[in-house]
Amino acid sequence: MTQTGRPRGFDTDDALDRAMEVFWRHGYEGASLTELTAAMGINKPSLYAAFGNKEGLFRRVVARYADVEMAYARDALDQPTARDVAAALLRENAVALTRPDRPAGCLSIQGGTACGTDNAAIADFLAASRLTGENALAARFDRAVDEGDLAPEVDPTALARFLSVVTEGQAVHAAAGAPRAHLEQSAEIALHAFTAAAYPVR
Amino acid sequence: MTQTGRPRGFDTDDALDRAMEVFWRHGYEGASLTELTAAMGINKPSLYAAFGNKEGLFRRVVARYADVEMAYARDALDQPTARDVAAALLRENAVALTRPDRPAGCLSIQGGTACGTDNAAIADFLAASRLTGENALAARFDRAVDEGDLAPEVDPTALARFLSVVTEGQAVHAAAGAPRAHLEQSAEIALHAFTAAAYPVR
DNA sequence: CCTGTTCTGTACCGCTCGGTATGAAACGAA
């Protein structure tokens, strides 16, 4: 069906990328519609027509963030061994959190760890989004047990949880201005720990 | 000097504790003066007379939080060895983040990881507050090197940074609703990693 | 008692927030 009416004057993905940077830098509540529309180059009615409301825009932004900015986390799952998965994840995480052309830290943490009473749904949504990644990691380690890469006595979900904790801590540190080298240093120590826990007999 | 005038109708520390819970739960920006004064049982003019303004109140709250709620972190530094310090810190951290009579997580993270443009000073203040703890930890590990507890080739600040990353990640996880057992599980894995990094020759 | 000082409660300020009514502008179809 050919669309009728006046054509949209902006590209949706471009607008989402501009909005992403604002949410990333200021969080859900800290990002005002004034600042969002200014960054996106559109007016409020256009935003509401395209995305419903502020929360709808945020959810679209987070979905795009997961697609584009978190690709390295999905790619890490393709590594051949559990140790390689952990290494790729932690190292790429340190790089992603300190990209000079992006705000420091992670949208999923910066976006809404602390939200007002009414916006508790935002914090829950982000927590669920992070949990999805953690579960994917646990599933990958389950597979590693099946493949004989990990010993049967190790707990795949515990390993995934530990890596999730470290990546989130890295994000907090990065948002506070920690340089990439510091994060990489911590990543290597965490990797030692992961190896010790994942390959106990050695 | 005996004070003149009408006596204050509320206890400062009690009021700070009530305000702490509100900031802890909703963050700096998410906590409105209406909610704060309601929880503290006072009116806005009393708040402004006693604490200056919202930011002044928050700084007093954070100072009290560090004194009262973070005592376990200072106590951990008194452990005899670096490994015992790390163990006490990580384990007590897991407990503190999931106390049933407190909001989940940590005020220092929940309070203001993401703040609006004008309140960037709040995020910086909290980051500096966390860095103080990290530096105290590094100083403790420096001492451990001097005492021969840690080998000269280990990097005390790197160890402190790693523990700081883990505790902050635990705080994020706890705020998302993770149970205490999950945090303790991750703490043990991190402790393995710490031991491997801190006592390499072994 | 009266006076000076400090605190308390009410009622209010300007401002910004998220969200919207409205009419003009820009297209495809006929």
Next chain:
DNA sequence: TTCGTTTCATACCGAGCGGTACAGAACAGG
């Protein structure tokens, strides 16, 4: 050209924000 449809820009809405003016109430000292 005219129409139906969709998006655009302006201007506005009620509500809640952080912060304050003001007058009365509660104390100590004289």
